[in-house]
Amino acid sequence: MTINLSVPEMYELKPRITVFGVGGAGGNAVNNMIECGLEGVEFVVANTDAQALAQSKAQRRIQMGETATQGLGAGSHPEVGRAAAEEALQEIRDHLSGCHMVFVTAGMGGGTGT
Template structure:
């Protein structure tokens, strides 16, 4: 034992034991093509400590996306063909997948949402995902990119 350990009270030791058992559950969900690309990049960099989820209406893009979990948004609405740069289609697609999104975010302490705001899926689905995460009690943070023009 070092000198610091000798100065600890029983209460300090008890608190340390409690803290050892705590684990903050962090999930990062990429919405749309831009958000899914961010998830792929995080995977490629080997960053650990968060569950990585990609959510997209574009099935071919989702297929090549690297993520621990994937959600095809709007199976009925878009049939995997994308949102056509229409945010209302992205929103409807996310609403259609709400149960799946809720299930994957359940138990999260912190949810980061990443998306681009230049197309339909990210722009439309990110607010739906944010609402769900907030309803589940997670600290909800969005990181969004804007198009160049």
């Protein structure tokens, strides 16, 4: 009978945390977090406004509603924002796959985040 005295390998286990910014306000919040140097999280932004999305500091971006809004935003119409989100649902799922925690940041009152 042999005794195994080797030390088991140590794996660094840490949660996968994502901050998900939706719409203009959510994108601004994510930009502020990135500028402040928040570490240990991944950032994803999603917007119907192509120009605002292009200004994002996040590396992972989702253009929502390419058909519904053609990159022009939701125009403060939540039903347009909803249609845009449904259009991009699979891409949103792909970006959030495997996350342990997701913090969603969005403004209420516009079209996309609402």
